[in-house]
Amino acid sequence: MKLLKKKLEEEGVLFFPNTAITGFEIKRNKISALKSPAQHFEADLFVLAAGSWTAHLLKRAGICLYLQDGKGYSVTLSKPPARPQHACILVEARVAVTPMGDDLRFAGTLELSGLTPGVNRRRVQAILDSIPQYFPKFEMPETDPGHAWYGYRPCAPDGLPYIGFLRKYENLMVATGHAMMGLSLGPATGELVAQLVAGNPDERFAKFFDPNRFAGGTHRG
Ligand SMILES: Cc1cc2nc3c(=O)[nH]c(=O)nc-3n(C[C@H](O)[C@H](O)[C@H](O)COP(=O)(O)OP(=O)(O)OC[C@H]3O[C@@H](n4cnc5c(N)ncnc54)[C@H](O)[C@@H]3O)c2cc1C
The missing domain is CATH 3.50.50.60 (FAD/NAD(P)-binding domain)
Structure with a gap:
């Protein structure tokens, strides 16, 4: 992304960060x-x-x-004791597991939250609870669901x-x-x-x- 931004700037594209369009x-x-x-x-x-x-x-x-906004959550473990070698989708649980450098990310759920801020701890816990069902030997470090990252997916009907x-x-x-x-x-x-x-x-x-x-x-x- 950094290289793309640099390339665009070289081509004359102007960026206006932190600028909200209001009308x-x-x-x-x-x-x-x-x-x-x-x-x-x-x-x-x-x-x-x-x-x-x-x-x-x-x-x-x-x-x-x-x-509609489809809020989704992810939890990224820093340097977990074990990681899968490649990304995988836990189909029934609807959870994505992605190794990222030394870290490991679990992401999932789609919540129609009306662009409200905040973390639904129950939904994040459901992501975490699905992991041992697929990776029984994985030892999940103690993780506070309240610290999950969240983002909004723009969804058409x-x-x-x-x-x-x-x-x-x-x-x-x-x-x-x-x-x-x-x-x-x-x-x-x-x-x-x-x-x-x-x-x-x-x-x-x-x-x-x-x-x-x-x-x-x-x-x-
Ligand atoms: C947990 C999770 C996992 C995901 N995993 C994947 C994946 O593996 N692969 C994949 O392809 N997609 C994935 N997605 C979906 C992907 O993130 C979204 O589809 C994508 O971000 C949508 O891009 P966008 O640019 O349309 O919107 P956004 O990324 O939401 O960007 C919109 C931008 O517009 C800005 N903006 C809003 N209002 C204004 C305003 N009034 N003035 C100025 N700026 C404004 C916002 O600040 C934001 O920067 C995931 C999403 C989540 C939540």
């Missing part, structure tokens, strides 16, 4: 700028990729996008991402809704966004990801 400046059927407390960002075209927050942001432009232009504004695009696969699908999503911007999308894929496919994509929020 839109709208002129007829176009977005003319994004608003943030410190400044406005003008552009010809906007791609909203704000993960689970995308729907909240779009409400401010009068658009209702059906999107049909499980497919939203990638494309929104009907309401001709220069507003979204790229979100990747649920459990956002890291894996990032590069392909970037490719499709570039094709859409250039006006020659690969329709074999683009038609499935149309953000207007539910009535919500076109209605006023």
